[in-house]
Amino acid sequence: MIRVQREDFDLGAEVVALTQGRTDIGGVASFIGLVRDVAGGESVGAMTLEHYPGMTEKKLQEIDAEANRRWPLSASLIIHRFGRLEPGDRIVLVITASSHRQAALESCAFLIDWLKTKAPFWKQEETAAGPQWVEARESDDKAAERWVARPGGGE
């Protein structure tokens, strides 16, 4: 399941919604991305997340489907926010649930690594020097690459 929204989210409420009434789930993993107040040594006042409506949802659905193909998941959720966010605000939430912890933990890491390089979002930071578009990081490409040749699924 995926959601693209301006509004904040509540981790606890989302986990409850995802697992309520289920007795087949043995483990839930989650990741929350937050806005930092420093980027590349520069102080950041706030940021604005732009996205490509339509393609964003399509890519997130593909990424979610890929995780469900690679791991035996009981449930999964990606929420990604857009709009203006301040330091400390939540940006992205990934939750994965499976009968065993390894599938939940691995697929959660996969989802955040994969979406960082594939979902069409762009961050613009407000700095003392004016608004600056964040540049893509090679380390994010590397983090995503480690999943390319890896089948996953607890092998």
Place this chain on the structure above:
Amino acid sequence: MRVLYFAWVKSKVGIGEEQVEPPAGVGTVGALLDWLSDRSPKHAAALANRSVVRIAVNQEYVGADHPVKPGDEVALFPPVTGG
């Protein structure tokens, strides 16, 4: 054909989207980028460094040799930085 621009590509071009009708000879994304670059100095500046411009046709990532046709939705943007 609808062309969309995002992030700094949009800032440089100065608009978020435009409807264009390139001549029949413009059959690939690469040719379209050449044709768009001739539209204005702003377009030329935004598309000067092709290695940092990502391309999506009908909301799928493609390369410069991918075909384009009337009615396509073409989006041009920098490498993504979400998450």
